[in-house]
Amino acid sequence: EVQLVESGGGLVQPGRSLRLSCAASGFTFDDYAMHWVRQAPGKGLEWVSGISWNSGSIGYADSVKGRFTISRDNAKNSLYLQMNSLRAEDTALYYCAKAIGAVWFGEGFDYWGQGTLVTVSS
Amino acid sequence: SYELTQPPSVSVSPGQTARITCSADALPKQYAYWYQQKPGQAPVLVIYKDSERPSGIPERFSGSSSGTTVTLTISGVQAEDEADYYCQSADSSGTYPVVFGGGTKLTVL
Numbered sequence: 001e002v003q004l005v006e007s008g009g010g011l012v013q014p015g016r017s018l019r020l021s022c023a024a025s026g027f028t029f030d031d032y033a034m035h036w037v038r039q040a041p042g043k044g045l046e047w048v049s050g051i052s053w054n055s056g057s058i059g060y061a062d063s064v065k066g067r068f069t070i071s072r073d074n075a076k077n078s079l080y081l082q083m084n085s086l087r088a089e090d091t092a093l094y095y096c097a098k099a100i101g102a103v104w105f106g107e108g109f110d111y112w113g114q115g116t117l118v119t120v121s122s
Numbered sequence: 123s124y125e126l127t128q129p130p131s132v133s134v135s136p137g138q139t140a141r142i143t144c145s146a147d148a149l150p151k152q153y154a155y156w157y158q159q160k161p162g163q164a165p166v167l168v169i170y171k172d173s174e175r176p177s178g179i180p181e182r183f184s185g186s187s188s189g190t191t192v193t194l195t196i197s198g199v200q201a202e203d204e205a206d207y208y209c210q211s212a213d214s215s216g217t218y219p220v221v222f223g224g225g226t227k228l229t230v231l
Binding site for chain 1: 152153155157159164165166167170171176206208210212216219220221222223224225
């Protein structure tokens with residue numbers, strides 16, 4: 001059974017940093033691209049970032065480019081999101097999602113975690 | 123920016139057919155994906171590559187594509203199908219590699 005378990009969310013002040021983690025199990029992690037998708041309270045889904053199976057290709061939404069960094073550790077079956085210079089508008093539930101294939105662009109997501117909540121507020 | 127346009131809401135009675143559309147210029151060239159999200163739950167993939175259905179998804183869910191519009195069709199709608207539905211695709215240039223539509227709230231009357 002595929003499982004994606006996010007952690008690392010919490011309340012953080014504007015301008016500070018936070019690192020999210022996603023522990024994956026139930027599939028061959030290094031065969032697939034992975035993504036972070038967020039959802040602000042009461043709003044729709046917003047793609048944040050994606051990373052290919054071997055970290056060779058990475059993409060970011062314009063809204064987080066230069067502030068967030070995605071990474072993965074295939075030996076630990078883990079995905080990460082380093083979030084710096086956080087803003088109030090980054091407040092959202094952050095989902096880890098498994099891509100259908102090995103590349104991160106133009107693909108859908110066949111499994112999602114339950115999300116970790118990030119609240120940016122003073 | 124690149125946008126996928128969905129109707130904000132669709133309402134149907136149980137047993138009827140619900141059709142949710144998603145429109146964008148690049149849809150003739152890019153696959154579309156559909157997700158169902160119930161309150162307090164993570165999204166679930168219900169259609170991939172325009173019309174393919176993942177294992178475990180009921181046959182009443184189907185997808186189709188025509189020109190710049192893709193459609194999620196739910197035949198014989200059941201009360202449990204009430205949820206938000208999101209389409210996802212990409213633009214043709216690679217500038218916007220992952221884009222979600224704004225979502226459609228399906229209400230089962």
